[in-house]
Amino acid sequence: MQDTILSSEFASSPDLVEKLYQNGITKKYSEGDIILDENSSIRSIPIVMKGMIKVIRTEEDGREILLYYIKAGESCIMSFLGGMHNEKSIVKAEVEEDAEILFLPIDKVSLFIKEHPEWLDYIFRLYHKRFEELLDIINAIAFKKMDERLLNLLHKKSELTHSSIINTTHEQLANELGTARVVVSRLLKQLEEEGRVQLGRNKITLLKATDKQ
Helix, strand or coil, X not given: CXXXXXXXXXXXXXXXXXXXXXXXXXXXXXXXXXXXXXXXXXXXXXXEEEEEEEEEEECCCCCEEEEEEEECCCECHHHHHHHHCCCECCCEEEEEEEEEEEEEEHHHHHHHHHHCHHHHXXXXXHHHHHHHHHHHHHHHHHHCCHHHHHHHHHHHHHHHHCCCEEECCHHHHHHHHCCCHHHHHHHHHHHHHCCCEEEECCEEEECCHXXXX
């Protein structure tokens, strides 16, 4: 699994793949584990080898909002930027799906930028993707109603897990959307009545048009 992930990501540079394994430390995490908290020092950047993590921003009033997901083969651009500038983390990274993560020390991140163009290209591609995702978040908050944002989040989770059954709670969805649990519960009930979802205990099933009969 590991060889497939990094070898495909850096197909033109097997030397870089070897250096990543030699200098990195691999750790395993369970769903719900926090791998990076806000205001923490960033000493290494995570490359997800297996599973998925979500990056969250917490406001002063305690509300949280989901910024983006990091899946296998990807890393956290916030960690790159914060670590390279010796700044504290401004986000929280939480394991969404049991994960295996390769941590690369910050000094090696800077060194590889100088030695391997493929590594710099990888960082730029990640930056471009996260920038577009953050623009989508801003657009959703500014112009979309909460029911549409909720449905989009459910479809995003379904797409990432390749399953129409989403294991989550109303509280978790509310935290990720930056709203109250009662709001999410009401909207989910509405979506169920419209035949778009089926609600279960700590799970939500997205329904296709043919399932609504």
